Amino acid sequence: MTQTNHIGKAPNRVDGPLKVAGTAHYSGEFNVPHLAYGYVVSSPIAKGKVVAIHADEVRALPGVLEVFSHENVPYLAWFDKSYKDQIAPGGSPFRPLHSPDITFNQQPVALVVADTFELARYAAALLRIDYEQEDHETNLETKRTEGYAPGGGKTGFQAPPPPRGNPDKALKNATHSIEAEYAHGAQHHNPMELFTTTVEWRGDGKITAYDKTQGVYNVKNYLMGVFGLGKDEVRVVNQFMGGGFGAGLRPQYSVFMAVLATLELKRSVRVTLTRQQMFSIGHRPNTLQLLKMGTNPDGTLASLQHHALHETSQFEDYTENIVNWSGMLYQCENVKLGYQLAKLDIYSPQDMRAPGAASGNVGLEVAMDEMAYAAGLDPLEFRLRNYADRDQNVDKPFSSKKLRECYKQAAAKFGWETRTQKPRSMRANGKLRGMGMGGGVWDATQTKSAAKALISADGKLTVRSATGENGTGTYTIMTQIAAETLGLPLEAVTFELGDTDQPEAPIQGGSWTAASVGTAVKNACDALGEKILKLAQKPADSPLKDAKYDEVEFVNGQLRLRLDHDQAVVLRDVLQASGETQLEADSSALPNMLKQQGYSMHSHNVAFAEVEVDEDLGTIKVTRVVSAVAAGRILNQKTARSQVLGSVVWGLGMALMEETVMDHKFGRYVNHNFAEYHIPVNADIPHIDVIFVHEDDDIVNPLGVKGIGEVGMLGVTAAIANAVFHATGKRVRDLPIMLDKLL
Amino acid sequence: MSQLLTRAPASGGLPAPVPTGPVRLHINGETQTLQLAPWTSLLDALREYAHLTGTKKGCDHGQCGACTVLVNGRRINSCLTLAVMHEDDDITTIEGLGTPDNLSPLQQAFVDHDAFQCGYCTPGQICSAQGLLNEGRAHSEAEIKELMSGNLCRCGAYVGILDAVSEVANSQGEMVK
């Protein structure tokens, strides 16, 4: 064993000390000099027009610098294209302060800028705005028959595959069959950090935007397009993000507002949204799902049909992959998948942790439970009988898939064999006990990414890539990869991220950062390694004289022959002898399409949950969860476990409490705050076991990683819903399962 | 009573902002006199005026706990109190508990147990946990969970938080089981 073997271990987060000491700086924490504060004014109506803005009254207040609205916003980019960010869906993106038209409730209609935050907030409250209201529609129920299949969609969207086999006939002839509708309301990401942008005016039309975003380049390109800024005029920085979960994938109106005000006032400006306004920046859409399933006499699936309808805005076709997963998680010859959108007077939904999959998974996995019961089978046994060894959607084998092993290990840990199948058959502590399970599948993707590595003569390595850190452990795993590649201790490596002065990395989402940026980091370090090897070979007596790069390895600060460890040089000696003060190398990484094209690449998981239900009062307590994840190689056991633990918390929230309620009369979310939009608190969370089932997979990427940010959330919600059924005999098909649904 | 106090609408002249005055606070052992108007919350005073940004704003309405600080040793939400109400009070923020190079036992336990992800709720969690230890009322895991429930964590780091707080509570002989 060597000490510079870091990958797969469980080191503490390298950015941990900064975070726990309160010295990590988030976007609202750059206290640049002479800062002004912007406060956003939001529309109280869902549809109509702004008729008048009585801004002069407010401008007259001493300390108020300006009121921006569509009335005085200067010329901005005219074409939709300029407002399209990397993952904009089809349609026309929302343009803040562009016109008097109101297309959704809480639409930002003005920005008040003042010398202090308090004054801006006060002035915003005083600003009188006259509206002309029009009838709106925000209720998905009214659009059941008006769904349409979206044309294109955003990056990553795949229309459902065409039907296979003869699903209707197979359903008719099935031994057992079920048909049920599942629903959940809107849910909001609600990262703990409010959306904030601090824009520093650097003079001469140049700005630095410290923005809460999951993609600094995405924001930079957006700002260049919208404000006509040159490459050198705008720098976007995000070194720490207080949670994203998808809310920061697209540039939010906070950054637009802050940049607008800065450019106009030629003064640094910070704009921070309120928690209420955090309910106007996208959400997991209200979704209705219809599932039909039938089985053959041997308990295999005869037919599987899954149809989903969800809301989108009037101006964009927000899309997500809800039903496709149902065609690949289980083996079934007769499958029909359908996906539709309906337009409402709301803001565009926005990818939210495991977008699409989280929704579709609940439908599929609760239906699987219902089907298992209808067929008289144990839910785990039922899944095993329908195990898919190939991805039938694309008719390809999986690059790796250890879901069966997940089932096995998690079931054993959970004690699934102690479960009695009959609903209401288990009791504990005077309550009904239930056990349920659910599993899921998520994409393993890699996208283009770049990184730069620099090593100084004293052996300190710095690696840079403009990716993000929103809690996923990016700093730590990249440090591990870089350190291991060049045989250094973690302390000798600094990984820097989140700055458009660094090489470009993709948006941080879709669980692809480890694979994409990780590979780029590895490549950059290897490129640097080759340079170091060349230097090491310069002396005539170099023990590595004729070695090729793949014949050497960097270990414990040394560079040595793989096959003869005694033939070694000390890294620092090489660097110092070279006379160079610094060596650097750039590299980028692309997925190896050739290698990958024959495979379906996915991560899988299963979750088992136990609940206790107080039958009289309807209260549900989740008492245990076991989650097993097969996601290739795990880079850091500690941070990976945390991601899965967090996913379980999300799954629990979705199952039992999360729902943004729309009052259709006003077309407005009513519980738009943390007191009434409930996310789980510590007291809600039980003991959680996390199991990683290792997969060797050199097809997905050279590191063999699949990403774990999303997959861990799947299965959990359904497992809890299924456990509640098992406990009570009541099948709740509309989430969240609040106590009134069990009375 | 409890009729609302509302002001005359805009036309009759807008109520003018109230001027600032000196407010003396003892922050992390240092006496600071800040120029503040009454409407500045303790949270904004710390973040925007004293430039101590370790204390976080997650909701500004007492609904998340991110802004938790210790006032005279007791944990409160700094967003729902005014700085002027704390003239001469001792305020301890996360910066006062330890530094990256010299972490407090709780801070170290949070790192060791990976009791956070994004880190945004973390200063509030740690100040809250410190308040909990000061109160001396966490004797079991169930109690720690309940008494740490005033701090939301959207990353869902609750298992780690429980482990970290339990470890320190145990080491200080607080836990009975």
Add this chain to the structure above:
Amino acid sequence: MYPFTYSRATDVADAVRDKAGHDGSAYVGGGTNLIDLMKMNVEQPAHLVNVAKLPLAKIEDLPNGGLRLGATATNSDTAWNEQVKARYPLLNQAILAGASPQLRNAATNGGNLMQRTRCYYFYDLATPCNKREPGSGCSAIGGFNRIHAILGASEACIATHPSDMCVALAALAPTVRVSGPQGERSIAFEDFHRLPGDHPEFDNTLAEGELITSLDLPEKGFAKHFAYLKLRDRHSYAFALVSVAVGLEMDGDTITDARLALGGVAHKPWRDHSAEALLKGQHATAETFGRVAAHVVANAVGQGSNDFKIELARRAIVRALKQAAEGKQEAGDVYLGGQ
């Protein structure tokens, strides 16, 4: 938030004088409700009189055997007070079921009584609300009203009083001592909060300028047989959908005295005397509890999204009565569900 001037009162007389001297002024205790509402521009006081540091924070024995809770004692200090724990465990548990540790550390007893009824629309200036703007209409009626009243509501307002502490107080029946421009007076707790009727803008009967100075608990504390049961949408840090406070005195299994109050169901903490009368002299049986619970909700009216609360309240009452009769709940340093 609107601008306001500020002063800190040094004693009760000073506070009352200061407030009387400023138009549109308000007392502020912990600030956890008032400042929240000020940030939403719902409350717009022109002047704040800080009463949090008045010398009213003591908890002390009364000559009549009761206990005086100072108005500025924090909710935490009150809940954790040894006298309260020993003699009024119901109050201990109810306080600890409310809000969060941080909020309870800041919140004062006076402020807890005075906190406004809770309603989404009341907080949201974009929607009409009779309580905020009399005559503008009630958005909750016909709207989303999961947290709203099933008892004692009016056509003007269906908001609920959200306090947990006050539910226990309703059962324990203290007097509220106040000091105002007109001098001192005492208000029976039951008369302190009011139903909305045609004037939902008033939550209670405190007169302009009056300051709460203490809550005087009578001797009887129901320390042996009590229950506080809070039902909510998550396990902690959430307002009650329904809560029940029960205090019983028992002779064997016969109930000799009873108190029953509900939270989360009405514009005020809902004490039901007739239900208490029905309990007295009865055996503590499931049949008795069921009958009494049915009686309490007999006149309850749902508003749509809160219809379930009628049945939930009925079941919660049965459960709380049973728990109280069994005498299993104890005072403690935390509230763990009371189950």
